[in-house]
Amino acid sequence: MYERFKRPLAIVAIVGGAGLGSYGIASAASGSSSSSTTTTAAAPPGATAENPWGGQRNDETLLTGTTEAKVRAVALAEVSGGTIVRIETDADGHAAYEAHMTKADGTPVTVYVDKSFNVVSVESR
Numbered sequence: 001m002y003e004r005f006k007r008p009l010a011i012v013a014i015v016g017g018a019g020l021g022s023y024g025i026a027s028a029a030s031g032s033s034s035s036s037t038t039t040t041a042a043a044p045p046g047a048t049a050e051n052p053w054g055g056q057r058n059d060e061t062l063l064t065g066t067t068e069a070k071v072r073a074v075a076l077a078e079v080s081g082g083t084i085v086r087i088e089t090d091a092d093g094h095a096a097y098e099a100h101m102t103k104a105d106g107t108p109v110t111v112y113v114d115k116s117f118n119v120v121s122v123e124s125r
Helices: 003-029 065-078
Strands: 035-041 083-089 097-102 110-111 121-125
Touching: 065 083, 065 097, 065 110, 065 121
Parallel strands: 035 121
Antiparallel strands: 083 097, 097 110, 110 121
């Protein structure tokens, strides 16, 4: 009985997948040329009300020295009145570095910074 539905369902799945893929490509192509974006993300594993970013991951390294100072300056300029929680490398591929911060109103935010010390994006929790 189900054998007669296999082919039509396969065709629907292929056409639907192609349509969704085309929509994603079209959406990306029509996006803004802005180099900085703001998004809202789900809390990472281990996040709590006191530490909404979760703990430092073992595949990310705290920054020090000149690199830390440059990322700090860029992040604080991006989030006026913000407070730095920690600055580290970014293992998720958003950018080279990330600054975990709180905005002046207490909202958690992460500023992603590339190797040239430009803000790539800002992500609120």
